Every structure is written in structure tokens, then in C-alpha cells.
Amino acid sequence: MSIxxxxxxxxxxxxxMALGVYITYSILDFPDLxxxxxFPLGAAVAATMILAGVPPFLTxxxxxxxxxxxxxxxxxxxxxxxxxxxxxxIIVMTALYSINLSxxxxxxxxxxxxxxxxxxxxxxDGLAKPLSEYSTVIILLLIVLVVKILLDxxxxxxxxxxxxxxxxxxxxxxxxxxDKGSVKILGLALANGLAALSGAVYCQQKGFFEISIGTGxxxxxxxxxxxGTKVFSRFGKIKATTAVILGTIVYxxxxxxxxxxxxxxxxxxxxxxxxxxxxxxxxxxxxKKVR
Amino acid sequence: xxxxxxxxxxxxxxxxxxxxxxxxxxxxxxxxxxxxxxxEETDNSAEQTAGGSYTIGISQFAVHGSLDNCREGFLxxxxxxxxxEGKNLTVLYENANGDGAVSSQIASGFISQKxxxxxxxxxxxxxxxxxxxxxxxxxxxxxxxxxxxxxxLANEDKTPVGEIxxxxxxxxxxxxxxxxxxxxxxxxxxxxxxxxxxxxxxxxLEEYKEAAAEYGFEIVESGVSTAADVPLAADQLVEKVDCIxxxxxxxxxxxxxxxxxxxGKKGIPVFGSEIEQxxxxxxxxxxxxxxxxxxxxxxxxxxxxxxxxxxxxxxxEIIEGGSFYGNSKxxxxxxxTLPEDLVSDAAEMFDEISE
Numbered sequence: 054m055s056i057x058x059x060x061x062x063x064x065x066x067x068x069x070m071a072l073g074v075y076i077t078y079s080i081l082d083f084p085d086l087x088x089x090x091x092f093p094l095g096a097a098v099a100a101t102m103i104l105a106g107v108p109p110f111l112t113x114x115x116x117x118x119x120x121x122x123x124x125x126x127x128x129x130x131x132x133x134x135x136x137x138x139x140x141x142x143i144i145v146m147t148a149l150y151s152i153n154l155s156x157x158x159x160x161x162x163x164x165x166x167x168x169x170x171x172x173x174x175x176x177x178d179g180l181a182k183p184l185s186e187y188s189t190v191i192i193l194l195l196i197v198l199v200v201k202i203l204l205d206x207x208x209x210x211x212x213x214x215x216x217x218x219x220x221x222x223x224x225x226x227x228x229x230x231x232d233k234g235s236v237k238i239l240g241l242a243l244a245n246g247l248a249a250l251s252g253a254v255y256c257q258q259k260g261f262f263e264i265s266i267g268t269g270x271x272x273x274x275x276x277x278x279x280x281g282t283k284v285f286s287r288f289g290k291i292k293a294t295t296a297v298i299l300g301t302i303v304y305x306x307x308x309x310x311x312x313x314x315x316x317x318x319x320x321x322x323x324x325x326x327x328x329x330x331x332x333x334x335x336x337x338x339x340x341k342k343v344r
Numbered sequence: 345x346x347x348x349x350x351x352x353x354x355x356x357x358x359x360x361x362x363x364x365x366x367x368x369x370x371x372x373x374x375x376x377x378x379x380x381x382x383x384e385e386t387d388n389s390a391e392q393t394a395g396g397s398y399t400i401g402i403s404q405f406a407v408h409g410s411l412d413n414c415r416e417g418f419l420x421x422x423x424x425x426x427x428x429e430g431k432n433l434t435v436l437y438e439n440a441n442g443d444g445a446v447s448s449q450i451a452s453g454f455i456s457q458k459x460x461x462x463x464x465x466x467x468x469x470x471x472x473x474x475x476x477x478x479x480x481x482x483x484x485x486x487x488x489x490x491x492x493x494x495x496x497l498a499n500e501d502k503t504p505v506g507e508i509x510x511x512x513x514x515x516x517x518x519x520x521x522x523x524x525x526x527x528x529x530x531x532x533x534x535x536x537x538x539x540x541x542x543x544x545x546x547x548x549l550e551e552y553k554e555a556a557a558e559y560g561f562e563i564v565e566s567g568v569s570t571a572a573d574v575p576l577a578a579d580q581l582v583e584k585v586d587c588i589x590x591x592x593x594x595x596x597x598x599x600x601x602x603x604x605x606x607x608g609k610k611g612i613p614v615f616g617s618e619i620e621q622x623x624x625x626x627x628x629x630x631x632x633x634x635x636x637x638x639x640x641x642x643x644x645x646x647x648x649x650x651x652x653x654x655x656x657x658x659x660x661e662i663i664e665g666g667s668f669y670g671n672s673k674x675x676x677x678x679x680x681t682l683p684e685d686l687v688s689d690a691a692e693m694f695d696e697i698s699e
Contacts, residue, residue, distance in 0.1 A: 055480065056456035063452070150569060154540055162467060162543035164496035166474070166505060259448060259475045261496070263468050264541045266444035273445075312453040318438045318446055 058190060060309050064302030065193040066255050067273060069200055071281070071301045072294060073247030074274030079282060079293070080220045081240045086142030086271050087127045088248040090149035091120045093267035095249030096256035097156040100163040103257070109171045113196075113253050120249020121242040123149060128238030153264060163262040170257035189258065196254060200247065201294045216240050248274075272325055277301035279332045397432040398461070398649050401454030403473055405466035406442040408594050409620040410513075413634035414465050414487050420635070421642015427649060442594070444468055451476035461485060461649055463641070464510075467495050467543060474508045483648050483655035486510030487641040488634070490544035490592075492660045502659035509658045511641045515592065515617055516666035517551045519630040521559040523668065524615055526683050527628065528587055533562050535585035537577055537603065539595035540567045548591050574599040578606035588614045590621055600624055613678055622669040625697045628682065630666040633691070637663045667691035 070092055077085040095116035102112040123145060130141040157163050169175070177188050184191075207213045218226050219236045226233045248270070256262045281300020285291055311324060402418070404411055415437075419429055427433050436454060440447035451473045454462050462477055462484045464470035470486035474497060477484050487510050492498040497508055524534065536552060538545035549565060556563045566581045568574055574596060581588065588607050590596060596603065597617075604625045607614045616626030618634060640661060647653045668686050671694045675682050687693060 059452045059456065059476075063449075159540065159546065160543060161541040161546070162471070162495065164471060164494075166471075166496040259472065261471045261475065263444040263447075263471070265442060265468070266448075268443050268445065270445075308449060309453065309456065312449065313456060318440060318450055321446060321449075 056309065056313075058187075060306045061302060062190055062193060062258070063309075064305040065190070065197050065298070066251060066258060067277065067305065068197050068251075068298040068301040069254065070248045070251035070270060071274045071277040071297050072200065072204060073244035073251070074271065075278045075282070075293065075297045076216070076240050076244040076247075078275060078278055080217055081237060082220045083131075083138050083237065083241065084142065084271075085124075085127060085241060085244060086139065087123060087145040087149070087241075087245055088274060089267045089270045090146040090153065091123045091245040091248040091267075092252040092255070092270045093153050093262070093264060094123060094149055094156070095120055095252030095254075096262045096266060097153045097163070097252075098249065099253035100165050100256050100262035101157055103165050103168050103170065104163070109169055109174070109257060112257075113171070113250055116253035117246040117250045120252075121246035123249070124242040124245025125238055127245065128234075128241040131241075132234035132237055150264075157262060161264040164260065165256070165262070166260045170260075171254070172258055193254070193258075197298060200250070201298065204294055205292060212236075212239065269322065269325075272329060273304065276325065276329045276332070277304045279329070280304055283332060283335065397434065398427060399434040399436065399457070399459050400461045400463055400645070400649075401436040401438070401450075401457070401459035402463045402465065403447065403450045403454065403469045404437070404439045405447060405469040406594050407439060408597070410592060410597075410618055410632075410634045411465050411488055413620075414513075414638040414641070415463075417635035417638020417640075418463055418465075418487060418642040418645070419638075421639035421644075422646050422649075423642075424639070425643060425646030425650075427646055440469065444472070447472040448476065455480055455482060461645055463487070463645060467491075470497055470508070470510070471495060474506065478506050478508075481507055484508040484510075485641060485645040485648065485655065486660075487638060488513045489660075490514055491547045494547060495543070498660050504656050504658070504660065507655045509644065509655045509660050511637055511644070512660055512662045513592070513632055513634070513637055514662050515548050515551075515632065516630050517548065518555050518558075519666055520589070520615065520617075521552070521555055521561065523628065523630045523686065524561070524587065524589065525559045526686060527680065528613070531561070531586035533564050533585040535564045535566065535581040535588045536591065537566045537568060537574070537581060537588070537596045538591055538593045540569050542593055542595065545591045545593040545596075552589070568595065571595050571599045574602050575606070578603045582606045582610040582612060585612065587612050590615065590617045590626065592617050597621065600626075608677075611678060613674070613680060616669070619669050619692065622671050623694055623698050625674055626671065627674045627678065627680065628668065628670040628686070630668055632663055632666055670694070671697065673697050 077083045098116045098119045099112040102115055103109055127141050127145045130136050130144055131138055171192060172189050180188060215226060215231055215236050219233050223233050277300045278297050280303050281296040282293060285296035285299050402415060404415060429435050436457060438450040440450055447469050455476055462473045462482060464473040464484055464486040465488050467489045470489050473484045489495055489512055492512055493500060498504055536549055538549055553563050564585050566577045568577050600621060604614055613627040616622045616629035618631035622629050648655050668690045669692050670682050670687060670690050673696050
């Protein structure tokens with residue numbers, strides 16, 4: 054039971070980030086590498102704020118805002134300075150490394166074990182037995198659901214439609230007399246805000262911030278998005294956001310299963326990229342849609 | 345058609361994964377069967393316990409000479425107490441290769457594999473292990489955590505914050521400074537290179553800065569963020585200082601040759617922080633014996649496994665005092681004579697530089 058619960062917990066935490074990657078990769082067709090650093094950015098902001106006495110719940114919003122700011126930077130570099138998409142992500146990712154360290158006052162590792170977090174506070178401690186055991190997963194589920202519903206609602210607004218249009222058909226957006234650049238910037242801000250939110254939740258659940266947690270976030274996000282949208286979209290009508298969340302949980306379950314079978318963590322990255330490549334090849338019809 | 349190719353490919357991927365998985369777990373499986381075999385034979389020594397056999401997970405944060413020595417020592421320490429790999433002990437060993445997210449996954453993996461105890465090597469590994477294990481009440485024994493208090497794994501009075509305890513590898517900073525003063529009576533500035541992403545380096549650097557004045561030194565620090573920054577940083581640093589002193593910084597130590605080259609061109613010595621570095625070309629060091637540190641940790645783990653004490657009841661331990669290691673070949677190259685009293689008390693002297 055604890056294994057399944059662990060997988061769901063991990064999956065839900067990263068699902069927030071994967072929803073962001075879904076916006077950039079699937080909707081905007083923008084491979085945004087900045088999430089590798091906006092994920093730890095969110096964690097750094099949350100850990101530092103919590104230590105400064107900011108209510109843990111509030112840190113989630115601040116982390117989101119910080120991530121959105123970083124995403125805006127990626128967008129501006131790409132749109133205004135005309136740097137290629139992949140490169141603008143790399144630029145922001147690299148710059149954020151220093152910024153993350155300066156946020157935590159040059160500490161690569163910031164424990165918050167003894168602090169109150171959204172998962173550990175007086176209210177949670179006061180809960181009765183069956184509820185307290187599942188408190189973590191319930192809180193995560195609530196956060197993910199709220200984010201998902203908000204995102205679904207947003208996609209139905211005028212701005213949301215434009216966002217989707219930019220990925221599908223840029224000319225259409227221009228012909229509607231809308232600036233496709235600002236729509237892209239908005240999408241990147243949203244995506245990186247979600248990645249930072251994910252990082253903030255991660256560090257509160259794990260009890261510490263560590264500079265190295267961001268490595269490979271984008272690969273994990275892409276794999277989850279692709280599993281979600283390619284596999285679950287085959288099972289009848291299902292919202293893309295739901296599919297992405299499920300995809301992340303499935304991805305985490307695969308990793309957990311591989312480890313239970315005795316997979317050496319040494320090979321983890323290799324397996325992840327192979328897995329990723331296979332799904333990409335299988336889903337090559339993606340290209341037809343985009344081109 | 346699409347669906348079929350998809351299924352076929354997925355199957356292929358899973359087979360590949362499980363194949364690699366199997367080859368990886370072979371050793372632990374054989375160890376497991378050996379463990380059951382040992383459990384049946386009760387003619388084992390007095391240490392034979394009621395439980396018969398144990399499963400422990402070792403989570404190491406990075407590949408690193410000192411950390412590897414810790415792990416070896418840990419297993420030796422357990423063996424001294426009668427808990428031997430292949431007899432009554434199954435060891436699950438994973439290395440996060442310096443990735444914090446992987447480190448968390450390793451910890452939860454050990455818990456799902458029902459480890460009786462997790463041994464965490466280095467600070468991030470210890471924190472992930474504690475984070476995952478504290479809800480399950482699985483004891484965590486750490487080693488090579490330089491500052492357990494600031495890592496929030498122990499209280500100010502050294503008592504654990506939960507079912508977690510272990511050993512700290514706080515460097516013998518004052519002894520090292522005294523040693524440098526003895527070898528280089530006229531030196532004024534010591535250069536220290538560290539990576540900004542390693543919390544252990546930062547806290548040791550602070551200790552050096554505090555203690556330096558007492559020995560008439562000034563510390564010149566140089567922070568790097570990746571191993572790729574080391575060459576430039578080393579070239580700049582050697583211009584400003586009379587000698588370089590290493591910490592146990594993973595990034596800098598892995599680029600040790602670069603630092604040695606830069607210092608060698610300038611003819612200034614590099615001091616190490618442990619035996620491996622002296623072997624590889626540092627002039628000298630008052631260093632920790634990481635194998636010994638691991639052994640001490642192993643003995644603590646044995647107590648917990650046998651149920652003699654709970655992890656939450658044991659304060660963390662610091663290995664006391666360092667011993668002198670010197671390299672006479674390096675001294676000869678630099679034209680420096682190592683003081684006789686240091687050499688005669690040396691734990692080990694090397695007369696060649698191993699590559």
C-alpha cells in the first residue's frame with residue numbers, strides 16, 4: 054500500500070510541472086528547458102519563505118509568481134530578442150542556477166524538517182487516524198485538482214483559445230490582429246509558474262531544498278505529457294489535463310516498478326531516454342498535426 | 345496498425361528494462377539466497393540474531409573516492425559485529441550520481457523493498473532517506489554528513505531529530521592549518537576552491553575563515569559552479585596565493601588534476617583533505633580516514649539492527665582528530681622539505697604520485 058501511495062504522491066507533485074510542460078510542448082510546440090531551473094526555483098523560494106516565517110500556503114503563490122517571472126524572461130528572450138526557442142530556455146535555465154543560490158543565500162541545501170509546511174502543521178496533526186494517514190495524498194490531490202480545473206477553465210477563455218491557436222496555426226492568430234509573441238510569453242509564464250509551484254510543493258513534502266533536484270525535470274515532464282496524451286487519449290473522451298496528470302502517475306509507477314525489479318539507478322537516465330524515444334517515435338503523427 | 349506497433353515497442357522497452365534490471369540485481373539475489381542459507385545454519389557465532397538475516401539499503405549521493413571508502417568501511421563495521429554481506433545481510437546499493445531527485449526515488453525504493461535500515465552516505469542522501477523513512481519508522485544511519493545540525497538531522501545537543509543518527513566527517517580544520525604553518529612558515533595566503541552547490545564545502549570554508557587568523561593566514565576563496573569552471577578558477581587562484589588547500593568538495597576533487605597542474609606550473613603546493621588526494625599528488629594532509637569513519641558508522645548500524653539501541657537514542661558521532669599523510673615525491677618536486685616530526689608521526693607516507 055505504501056508503495057502505491059508513494060507513487061501517487063510523487064506523481065501528483067510532478068503532475069503540476071507536467072501540466073506546465075503540456076502548455077509549452079503540446080500547445081505552444083515550444084521545447085522549454087527553463088523548467089529544469091524553475092522547478093528548483095519554486096523550491097528555493099518556498100524553503101526560504103517558510104524559514105522567514107511566511108505561511109506555507111502563501112509560499113505556493115509566491116513560488117508560482119517567481120516561476121511565471123522566469124517564464125516571462127524566457128518568452129521575452131525568444132520573442133523580443135529573437136533567440137531560438139531551445140536556446141532561450143537554456144539561457145534562462147543557466148542564469149537561474151545562480152539566482153536560485155542567491156535566493157537561498159548561497160546555500161545549496163536548505164532543510165525545513167522542523168518547520169510547518171502545508172503537509173505538516175497543527176491542523177494536520179489534529180486530524181483523526183484514518184484521515185491523518187492519507188493527509189499528504191489528500192492535500193496533493195486537492196492542489197492538483199484546483200490547478201487542473203483552473204487550467205481547464207482558462208483554456209475556454211478568449212486568451213486560452215488564442216494560446217491554443219498559436220501552437221496550431223500562427224498565421225490565424227496574426228490574421229485575427231493579435232500579437233502571437235505576447236501569447237507565447239503568457240504561455241511560458243503560466244508553464245514555468247506551474248513548474249515552480251510543483252517545486253514548492255516538492256520541497257515542502259520532502260522537507261528540504263537541494264540545488265540538484267531540477268536535473269532532468271524537463272525529460273520527466275515530457276515523458277509524462279507524452280505518455281498521458283498518447284496513451285490515455287486512446288481511451289475515449291478524456292480531457293488532456295486529466296491525461297497529463299494520469300501520465301505522470303504512470304511514469305512514476307514505471308520508474309518505481311523498474312526499481313523494484315532491481316534496476317540499478319545507474320541506468321535510470323538511460324532507460325528514461327529510451328522510453329522517451331520509443332514513445333516519441335510511436336507518436337510521430339504529432340509532426341503531421343504541427344507542420 | 346499504430347496500436348500494434350506501439351504495443352510491440354512498449355513490450356520491447358519493458359523487456360530491455362527488465363533485462364538490465366536483472367543483471368543489476370543478480371548480486372543482491374545471490375546474496376539473498378546466501379543469506380537464507382546462513383539463516384538455516386545456526387552454528388554461526390554468538391552474534392547470530394533472532395531475526396536471522398537483515399536487508400539494508402545503502403544510498404550514496406555521488407561516486408567519490410571518500411564516499412566509496414565510507415561504504416566499504418560501513419560494511420566492514422557491520423561485519424565486525426557479525427552482520428556480513430552474503431551471510432546474514434542483503435545489501436541493496438544505489439548511487440544517485442549527484443542528482444537530488446534520484447536520491448529521493450532511491451529512498452522510497454528502499455522503503456518499498458522493505459529495508460530494515462537505510463544507510464545514507466552524504467548530506468542530500470541522508471535528508472532524502474529521512475524524509476521518506478520517518479513516516480515508516482525505518483531507522484536511517486548516515487555518514488559523511490559534515491554538519492548534521494545545520495542539515496536539521498540532529499539537534500544542537502547532538503541528539504537525533506527522529507529515527508536517524510550516524511557519523512559526521514567534520515574536517516580537522518585547526519590541525520590542518522597548524523600543519524600548513526609548520527610546512528610553510530612564510531606563507532600568508534591560502535587559496536580554497538569550493539563549489540557553490542555543496543553545502544558541506546560552504547560550512548567547512550566558514551570554519552577555515554574563522555580559524556585562519558589564529559595561524560596568521562588569510563583565506564582567498566574561489567567558488568565554482570561546475571567542474572568546467574575549475575580550470576579558469578585555478579589559473580586565477582594560483583596567481584593570488586602561496587598555497588592551495590582542498591576541501592572534500594566533490595566537484596573540485598573530481599577535477600583535482602587540473603588544480604594540481606595549475607599549482608605545479610606556479611610551483612606552489614596543494615594540500616589535500618584526505619588520503620586519496622595525497623596519493624594523487626597533493627603535498628600533505630591532516631585527513632580523515634574514511635574507511636575508519638565508515639566502520640564506526642557500521643558499528644552504530646549493527647546496534648540498531650540487533651535492537652540493542654534505537655537510532656533515536658544515539659547521538660551522532662564525530663571521528664576525533666585527523667592523521668598526517670604526506671607525499672615525499674611531491675615535496676621533492678616542489679623543493680620543499682617536510683618537517684621531520686610530521687613525517688615520523690605520519691599515518692602513511694607516499695613516495696610516488698599515482699595517476
